[in-house]
Amino acid sequence: MKRYTLLAGFVLAALGAAWAAHAADAKIEALARSCNSCHGLNGVSVGASMPSIGGLSESYLYNVMLQWKHGERYSATMGRHFKGYSDEELAGLAKHFSALPWVPVVQSADARVLAHGKEATERCETCHGATGGQPDDKDTPMLNGQWAKYLELELMKYRTEGVDMPHKKMRKNAQKMGEDADVAAAAKYYAAQPK
Amino acid sequence: MPIDRRDFLTSSAAALTAAVLPRTAAAKPHAAQPHVVVVGAGFGGATCAKYLRLWDPGIQVTLIEPNPHFTSCPMSNWVVGGFLDFDYLVKRYDKLPKYGIRMVRDRVTGVDGEKRLVHTQGGEKIAYDRLVLAPGMEFMTEKVEGYAEGAKAGKVMHAFKAGPETLLLRKQLEAMPDGGVFIIASPPPPGRCVSGPYERASVAAHYFKQHKPKSKIIMLDGHIDVVSKGPMFKAAWKELYPGMIEHRPNNLAVGFDHRTMTVRTEFEDQKGDVVNIIPLQRAPQLCKDAGVRNDALDRWCRVDFTTYESTSVPNIHVVGDPIMSNMPKSAHVSNNQAKIAAAAIIELLHGRQPDPVPVIGSTSYSVTSDHTSGSIAVVMRYDPVKKVYQRQPEGGANKTHSEIEFEYGRSWHENMWADTLG
Numbered sequence: 001m002k003r004y005t006l007l008a009g010f011v012l013a014a015l016g017a018a019w020a021a022h023a024a025d026a027k028i029e030a031l032a033r034s035c036n037s038c039h040g041l042n043g044v045s046v047g048a049s050m051p052s053i054g055g056l057s058e059s060y061l062y063n064v065m066l067q068w069k070h071g072e073r074y075s076a077t078m079g080r081h082f083k084g085y086s087d088e089e090l091a092g093l094a095k096h097f098s099a100l101p102w103v104p105v106v107q108s109a110d111a112r113v114l115a116h117g118k119e120a121t122e123r124c125e126t127c128h129g130a131t132g133g134q135p136d137d138k139d140t141p142m143l144n145g146q147w148a149k150y151l152e153l154e155l156m157k158y159r160t161e162g163v164d165m166p167h168k169k170m171r172k173n174a175q176k177m178g179e180d181a182d183v184a185a186a187a188k189y190y191a192a193q194p195k
Numbered sequence: 196m197p198i199d200r201r202d203f204l205t206s207s208a209a210a211l212t213a214a215v216l217p218r219t220a221a222a223k224p225h226a227a228q229p230h231v232v233v234v235g236a237g238f239g240g241a242t243c244a245k246y247l248r249l250w251d252p253g254i255q256v257t258l259i260e261p262n263p264h265f266t267s268c269p270m271s272n273w274v275v276g277g278f279l280d281f282d283y284l285v286k287r288y289d290k291l292p293k294y295g296i297r298m299v300r301d302r303v304t305g306v307d308g309e310k311r312l313v314h315t316q317g318g319e320k321i322a323y324d325r326l327v328l329a330p331g332m333e334f335m336t337e338k339v340e341g342y343a344e345g346a347k348a349g350k351v352m353h354a355f356k357a358g359p360e361t362l363l364l365r366k367q368l369e370a371m372p373d374g375g376v377f378i379i380a381s382p383p384p385p386g387r388c389v390s391g392p393y394e395r396a397s398v399a400a401h402y403f404k405q406h407k408p409k410s411k412i413i414m415l416d417g418h419i420d421v422v423s424k425g426p427m428f429k430a431a432w433k434e435l436y437p438g439m440i441e442h443r444p445n446n447l448a449v450g451f452d453h454r455t456m457t458v459r460t461e462f463e464d465q466k467g468d469v470v471n472i473i474p475l476q477r478a479p480q481l482c483k484d485a486g487v488r489n490d491a492l493d494r495w496c497r498v499d500f501t502t503y504e505s506t507s508v509p510n511i512h513v514v515g516d517p518i519m520s521n522m523p524k525s526a527h528v529s530n531n532q533a534k535i536a537a538a539a540i541i542e543l544l545h546g547r548q549p550d551p552v553p554v555i556g557s558t559s560y561s562v563t564s565d566h567t568s569g570s571i572a573v574v575m576r577y578d579p580v581k582k583v584y585q586r587q588p589e590g591g592a593n594k595t596h597s598e599i600e601f602e603y604g605r606s607w608h609e610n611m612w613a614d615t616l617g
Binding site for chain 2: 033076
């Protein structure tokens, strides 16, 4: 009986140590599960205004989350979420989602809208690439196969005075886009790109 | 991409654990493939079944649900407001079997916690290693004298489980003459979707404003105030529907006479043309029969908040509405509790320690018209010392509604249904 207790004690101690060893990763996994509810399994959204986040770059995700946490970026809901997490947890979540594959959700649009969108996105090409799928640095998000409604809402935030969107270059370029119809077409153009 | 949590321990430690840990903590020695039975395929149950299979394909999962389809309560007020077809709320269960879940269309009539058996109306006896109860809630209609007779006569409904009553309420609002009175009587918490009645008042006002502008909405509220999203709702009502919604707090409905269409509260009688009474709620009878409806008032189920295992019957877990906790009884909370329970069940079946400090993130949107919404966003962390989920600072409800949140809210539903069902 004594031996049994000792052995059980040893196993429980080993379990505790094992938990501690993997706890960091497991904890991030556990936190990430909660994100699925709105951003989809593996960060692939099925809702038109909710962005896919799986496969976006670690640095982009982490920066945006910190901006929300510190109230530097316009937020509908995410700021209130991220204030509830430590910076380490946010870094872990950024790493977790960036390690997943980017899965474009290709949304069709008619040829005229796509041609209009292609034209409207000329000034976006330098940083995002011709189809939005070739970002020039680690801080630039993928746009190909992102949800059109989401992209449109984001662009409108960059275009609206008084809405806090910290990226100056994006503000400038979004405001140069002309009509709101150009914004919608640009969003639909990226949403239609598989690569 | 299923996450194989078995990597966390070396195989030798796992083998040792299985051999030594008491049976309650380890998988049954003879169970090569442990069997988890989940009762109820709503936001809690379907999510739990799906994630059990995603994270550990070595577990057999049976999901028992009497209804042929899923009907979403979130968004059902859009139908009441007349800007969504009811059919949109109805979703198929056809994707769940693809995860290897055995779906059984039947009603559970009893649970034998000692023999670990579930009895169904269809006469099946299903054995389980672990059972998850996710049956939602039931109404304490007996607390509103005359409710049963009124409901039978089609003169009152709760419309707080999406279904025929949602359509009945819509029909009655359509038939109501301009200048009529619509009464919404709602209970104090705890209960399902505390902001639901205020959202309902908003969508009804949205409809009246366009078609019956002389009409009035009287809220007989058992709660002390518009507590959930209060400032947001009050601001939206003032802006969009001035003078149309009258909120009377501390005014719990205790009776209804369908012949005179009069609601009796603890303080007054109020006559209405359309009457919607949402009675107090409790964990369903099934939970009582299983021995897990164990709080002092015989209303809710107490659970261990790291595993969602009942505090009174081992191997029975409860998720969603039936739980006694400080968490909202909402779709998002049920969905996330189900994931925590699924992860914990996998750990327990493998004789490992579940996450001791789970975290739940929750967002809830309420529409204020057919194009505006407000929201609550909170993160709740389990505090193992105080044994409660603590709301993290600076979360909560926003004070204003907006068009962009209506857009986000719409997609919240799409993703929530997908995360739960497919």
